[in-house]
Amino acid sequence: MKTRITELFGIEYPILLSGMSWISIPKMVAAVSNAGGLGILATGPLNAEQTRQAIREIRSLTDKPFGANATLMFPGAVENARVLLQEKVPVINFSLGKGDWIVKGAHAYGGKVIATVVNARHARRAEEYGADGVIATGHEAAAHGEAVTSLVLVPSLADAVKIPVIAAGGFADGRGLAAALALGAEGIAMGTRFMTTKESPLHANFKQLSIEKGVADTFASLRIDGIPCRVLKTKAAEKAERRGLNLIAAFFNSREIAQQIRIPYFKLFLGVIASGWKNARQLAFLANAFKAFHLATENGDLEKGVLPVGQVTGLLHDEPTVKEVIERMVAEAKLVREKLTGQLG
Numbered sequence: 001m002k003t004r005i006t007e008l009f010g011i012e013y014p015i016l017l018s019g020m021s022w023i024s025i026p027k028m029v030a031a032v033s034n035a036g037g038l039g040i041l042a043t044g045p046l047n048a049e050q051t052r053q054a055i056r057e058i059r060s061l062t063d064k065p066f067g068a069n070a071t072l073m074f075p076g077a078v079e080n081a082r083v084l085l086q087e088k089v090p091v092i093n094f095s096l097g098k099g100d101w102i103v104k105g106a107h108a109y110g111g112k113v114i115a116t117v118v119n120a121r122h123a124r125r126a127e128e129y130g131a132d133g134v135i136a137t138g139h140e141a142a143a144h145g146e147a148v149t150s151l152v153l154v155p156s157l158a159d160a161v162k163i164p165v166i167a168a169g170g171f172a173d174g175r176g177l178a179a180a181l182a183l184g185a186e187g188i189a190m191g192t193r194f195m196t197t198k199e200s201p202l203h204a205n206f207k208q209l210s211i212e213k214g215v216a217d218t219f220a221s222l223r224i225d226g227i228p229c230r231v232l233k234t235k236a237a238e239k240a241e242r243r244g245l246n247l248i249a250a251f252f253n254s255r256e257i258a259q260q261i262r263i264p265y266f267k268l269f270l271g272v273i274a275s276g277w278k279n280a281r282q283l284a285f286l287a288n289a290f291k292a293f294h295l296a297t298e299n300g301d302l303e304k305g306v307l308p309v310g311q312v313t314g315l316l317h318d319e320p321t322v323k324e325v326i327e328r329m330v331a332e333a334k335l336v337r338e339k340l341t342g343q344l345g
Contacts (some may be wrong), residue, residue, distance in 0.1 A: 003331060004164040005187035007092055008112060008132060010065050012036030013330055014187025015177070016135075016166060017194050019069030020142075020308070021290075022297040023202055026054050031199045031322040041068035041094055041188075043080040045294070053081045055087045057071075064107050065090045067114075072097025076288070085111075093135065097142075100129035118146040118153070120160040133164040139220070139230075141169030143308040144193050146228050151183070158184025172312040174332020178340075181333075185334035186271045192310040200319045203300030206307050207319060208277060209234070215314030224292075224306065226285030232309040238308050240292060250284035250290075 005014040015037035017024055021044040029039030041058060043051045051068070058066050068089045070081035073096040084092050085105040095116035097333040103113045107130065113125035114133040123134045136157045138150030148156070150169045157165045164186035171180060195200050195202050196210045209232060220230040223244045224237070232238045243329045289306070296305030320328075 001333075003128070003131065003181070005166060008164065009038050009067075011038050013326055014166075014181075015326055015329065016040060016187060017188045018191035019043070019067075019123040020191050020195065020292060022196055023191075023200060024069075025201055026061060027192070028055040028199055028201070028322070029058050029066050030053075031064045033058075033064040033066045033214075034192065034325070035323040035326045037326055038089070038091060039062060042070055043077070043084070044071050044074050045290070046080060047076055048079040048083050051083045052087060055084070057087060067093055069093040069095065069116075070099075070102070071095050072099065073282070075283070085109075097133070097145045099126075103130040114166065117157070118144075119148070120157055123157045123161045123165075127161045127163050133166060133186070134161065134165045135168050136185070136312045137215030138169030140311040141230060141232070142218075142310040143229050143231075144227060145169050145220070147228060150180075153184060154180060154183040154185050166223075169310060170312050174313045174329045176312075176335075177329050178333040178336040191308075192312050193323065193325060195309070195314065196316050196320060197325060202297055202307075205300035205302055206232070206296055206305070209307075211316050211319070212311060212312045213310050213313050217312065218309055218311050224285075224291030226282045228241055229289070229308060230310060232313065233261055234302065234306070236292070236296075236302065236304055237306045240288075243283055245281065246288060247284055250287045290340040 001013050004243045013036045013128035017032040017039045018042040019042040023040045024040055024042040029041050041054055043345040068084050070077045072094055073211045081102055088109045091112045091173050092102055093114045094102050106113045112132040114135055116135040116137055118125045118137050126134050137145045138153045139145045140150055150167055154167045165186035166187045166189050167180040168189040171188040171190050177188055196207050217233045218230050219233050220306055221241045223241045224231055292306035295301040
């Protein structure tokens, strides 16, 4: 299977692992890359030294191309992105911020950079400062998609920019892969499907829920982490949405984050306050959401944990290996192509 994305990254199949906090860890990244796709490390929960160690662990597990992400809104993300550049990570994916300096740094050593976007304006801006591709995140996606569905967003971005578009949101099988290519994408990025695989560190409680739930068993809300965020519909998630922003909890949770990313809390606190109420409010939301996401992914806490998951969870019926997912997706996509060739003449 050959597209501009496979050529750009030097991979066999145009299938990417989305960078999911506490899920897209080194063994997951390596599993996807070894199976012919592109694994992407999630650096959100990591400090700079942990990021460096994770990159080196990936390199000990695979000699194939891989990537890593930087969510620039998060505390510590800039430091993590600098580590990615220092370690010469082959593909860097950034989101929720301006990454022109990342593009410049990566291109200096021959690396590639893809920006995660939700509209044509952001896609064009990424193209203007040299990004090599964009990930188009549709409304169906886990976590941070916005209002436009993949069926409309992907072709709109394919028309808006000349760089390759990677589709994210609503993809879990070969039918989805074939559809994305038909819409003008050069590949797909998947989180929810890879989340429920043998290699995934997601707690068994939530793997089972992901298999049991249907396509209508998620919801998107501004009241989970302060920006549009799609999560699995559970009692804990619905309670979190009703509660909204809890500033007292955010204070304690932000102390944990500061300790985790090794930033003195007083420095973090002053920086947040100085950034203005709007940004401080957003970071308070994120502090609480990070705690809930962590409780779900690692602890399997059904009482307090909240799991970002896409609508495509309703298409999951098993827990295969990463390799099995990719191989059967590719085989199914080829069958879809043959069927359409016959139907379309």
